[in-house]
Amino acid sequence: MTYTITVLGDETTKIEVSFADEDVVLTGCTYVKGGEEEALAYLPTFERDLRRNYAHLFPQPEIIIEPIEEAGDE
Numbered sequence: 563m564t565y566t567i568t569v570l571g572d573e574t575t576k577i578e579v580s581f582a583d584e585d586v587v588l589t590g591c592t593y594v595k596g597g598e599e600e601a602l603a604y605l606p607t608f609e610r611d612l613r614r615n616y617a618h619l620f621p622q623p624e625i626i627i628e629p630i631e632e633a634g635d636e
Contacts, residue, residue, distance in 0.1 A: 575601040579589045586619050
């Protein structure tokens with residue numbers, strides 16, 4: 563994920579994120595009250611929400627189930 567933080571003149575800050583570096587076609591934009599510090603504090607929450615809300619866009623790990631060998635009589 564890459565992001566851009568832009569402090570605006572009206573006491574808000576714009577957060578833009580992109581997942582293109584992960585080969586996922588998804589961008590997001592939101593605004594927070596405050597400056598860069600507040601935006602950086604909110605960034606992990608915004609990223610988590612986008613990943614959860616658009617989970618179908620992200621590659622899921624392949625689950626491999628192998629049979630368990632039973633211990634033989636010794």
